[in-house]
Amino acid sequence: MEIKNQIKIIEDELIQLRRYFHENPEKSWEEHNTQKKIMEYLDELDVPYIASTKTGVIATIRGKKSDDHIIGIRADIDALPMDDLVDCEYKSKVSGCAHTCGHDCDCTFAVPASRGIYRRQWSSLHEK
Numbered sequence: 032m033e034i035k036n037q038i039k040i041i042e043d044e045l046i047q048l049r050r051y052f053h054e055n056p057e058k059s060w061e062e063h064n065t066q067k068k069i070m071e072y073l074d075e076l077d078v079p080y081i082a083s084t085k086t087g088v089i090a091t092i093r094g095k096k097s098d099d100h101i102i103g104i105r106a107d108i109d110a111l112p113m114d115d116l117v118d119c120e121y122k123s124k125v126s127g128c129a130h131t132c133g134h135d136c137d138c139t140f141a142v143p144a145s146r147g148i149y150r151r152q153w154s155s156l157h158e159k
Contacts, residue, residue, distance in 0.1 A: 037147060045139055048072075050121035052135035056110030056128045062086040065108045065138065072142050090145050102148065106141035107134045 038045070057065050066086045073080045073090050080090040086108070094100065110130045115123035123129040 034147070041143060041146075045143060048142065049135055049139035052108075052138045053115075053121050053130050054124050056115075056123050056125050056130045056135070057086075057108075058112055058128055059109035060085055062108050069108075069138065069142055073145060076146055078145055092145065092148050104141050104144050106137035107132075108138050109134060 051068065052065065055064055055068075057063065063086055066082065066088055069088045070080060070082070073088070078090050078092055080088050083089045092102075110123075110125075110128050111132050112127060113129055113131060114127060115129035115131065
């Protein structure tokens with residue numbers, strides 16, 4: 032199945048995930064709730080991970096022959112110390128903190144990318 036079609040299947044999920052991150056912003060080094068949400072998502076996929084630094088997450092998806100093959104996906108998850116001036120249904124619920132920087136989108140894209148890699152069985156790409 033083409034990636035475009037796979038994304039279409041989870042489009043509503045992506046919208047809800049992005050809105051969740053946008054409504055619940057956290058300043059740098061305070062992203063405990065964001066970290067928890069990311070880990071819950073990875074738990075649903077059975078993707079192994081470790082909590083990193085104070086609020087980060089490192090997920091690991093290994094293929095059968097992946098000793099020398101690595102894919103890195105990085106996402107900033109912090110918000111800015113400012114009010115959300117946009118009036119929409121998913122406006123920030125946190126006074127003085129908003130994802131006006133786009134990091135809510137970084138989270139939204141990076142976490143499901145793990146799903147895509149996991150489900151496409153990255154290991155099969157390296158079988159000989």
